[in-house]
Amino acid sequence: MPTTPAPFTAEDYQARMVRAADSAAEAGLAGVLVAPGPDLTYLTGYRPAVTERLTLLVLAAGREPVLVVPTLEAPDAERAPGAAALTLRDWTDGKDPYGVTAPLLDADGHFGISDNAWAMHLLGLQKALPGTSYASLTEALPMLRAVKDATELERLAEAGAAADATYEEILKVRFSGRKETDVAADLAALLKHFGHSQVDFTVVGSGPNGANPHHEAGDRTIEHGDMVVLDFGGLKHGYGSDTSRTVHVGEPGPAERHVHDVVQEAQRAGVEAVKPGAACQEIDRAAREIIEEAGYGDLFIHRTGHGIGVTTHEPPYMIEGEGRPLVPGMCFSVEPGIYLPGRFGVRIEDIVTVTEDGGRRLNTTSREMAIVG
Numbered sequence: 001m002p003t004t005p006a007p008f009t010a011e012d013y014q015a016r017m018v019r020a021a022d023s024a025a026e027a028g029l030a031g032v033l034v035a036p037g038p039d040l041t042y043l044t045g046y047r048p049a050v051t052e053r054l055t056l057l058v059l060a061a062g063r064e065p066v067l068v069v070p071t072l073e074a075p076d077a078e079r080a081p082g083a084a085a086l087t088l089r090d091w092t093d094g095k096d097p098y099g100v101t102a103p104l105l106d107a108d109g110h111f112g113i114s115d116n117a118w119a120m121h122l123l124g125l126q127k128a129l130p131g132t133s134y135a136s137l138t139e140a141l142p143m144l145r146a147v148k149d150a151t152e153l154e155r156l157a158e159a160g161a162a163a164d165a166t167y168e169e170i171l172k173v174r175f176s177g178r179k180e181t182d183v184a185a186d187l188a189a190l191l192k193h194f195g196h197s198q199v200d201f202t203v204v205g206s207g208p209n210g211a212n213p214h215h216e217a218g219d220r221t222i223e224h225g226d227m228v229v230l231d232f233g234g235l236k237h238g239y240g241s242d243t244s245r246t247v248h249v250g251e252p253g254p255a256e257r258h259v260h261d262v263v264q265e266a267q268r269a270g271v272e273a274v275k276p277g278a279a280c281q282e283i284d285r286a287a288r289e290i291i292e293e294a295g296y297g298d299l300f301i302h303r304t305g306h307g308i309g310v311t312t313h314e315p316p317y318m319i320e321g322e323g324r325p326l327v328p329g330m331c332f333s334v335e336p337g338i339y340l341p342g343r344f345g346v347r348i349e350d351i352v353t354v355t356e357d358g359g360r361r362l363n364t365t366s367r368e369m370a371i372v373g
Helices: 010-026 038-044 071-078 097-104 119-128 150-170 180-193 207-211 254-272 280-293
Strands: 031-034 056-059 066-070 087-091 110-113 133-136 198-206 227-236 243-249 305-307 314-318 331-334 337-340 344-347 350-354 359-361 370-372
Touching (some): 010 056, 031 038, 038 056, 056 097, 066 071, 066 097, 071 087, 150 227, 150 350, 180 198, 207 227, 207 344, 254 280, 254 359, 280 314, 280 331
Parallel strands (some): 031 110, 066 087
Antiparallel strands (some): 227 243, 337 344
16 A cells, blocks of 8 residues: 655755755856746745745855745745755845845856746846846756656656556546546546646547647547547656556557557657666657658657656656766656547557666556557
């Protein structure tokens, strides 16, 4: 029976902040500036409400981490799991938050800043410190959250198991004669039932809608004879799930079986290519080669995979041109697909983690085409 994982400790968060600051220095950055969002949660455990007031974590190698917060939110910040490793600097309404932040920064420094920082805050910092410059944190430190420790892997495995349980249950519901939104609601309810605190997406692409990889479930009524792409996930214990399977309402025809078989073989090839030292692009190449040889290369219209962790999409990405090597602890999707406009689509997706000698799937449900009613 799954148990609630032990919470991350102040020491865990302190180690993450030190690692982030050191990585920034190695990348030639004067420091890292982190606004509310997944990076701040990962580094400190703090999840403030997102408002127009400036909240900003300032990290630099060899310096104590500082969290700039509005005074009215300081009590919440003090209770954050990683607060013991932080110094808080608060500012009150009517005061200049950038004046409080400026002394913490090198006046001519080049900083990495989290992608979801508000433009008004970045412009405020630039006005206060015109000699500074900034780079997107995803661009400057793309591997900040990429390598997971044992506790993170445990949470990802539990999220994957919950998504698998959701899939097993959705196969028992009726598809034919119901709207896509009805099945999507079932998926969301099942994810919650199996422990997800947050549902991020429930793609139900029936018939021709399956040819749109990110189709939002709509009012189309699912019919007998439809291929249906299911892609769903969210957060459990703060870590993500994301899986795709393609089912058929009633017995499929030869063309549908063939396309599904090709995608299934491509997905297997992508997973088998996972090993330490392999470049991210090699996963994409392995899956794409199967699809291209089958004559569907132009119909595989997205990357083969994306990282996953405290968000359901993050670096690294399995795509041609990404030469970054895989290392144990990285977690990402392997999800090739074929999309025939006006007809149907097929996608099969598992989350995979890199091990010391290969890769391990965190999703274990059958990848064969399931027949539903």
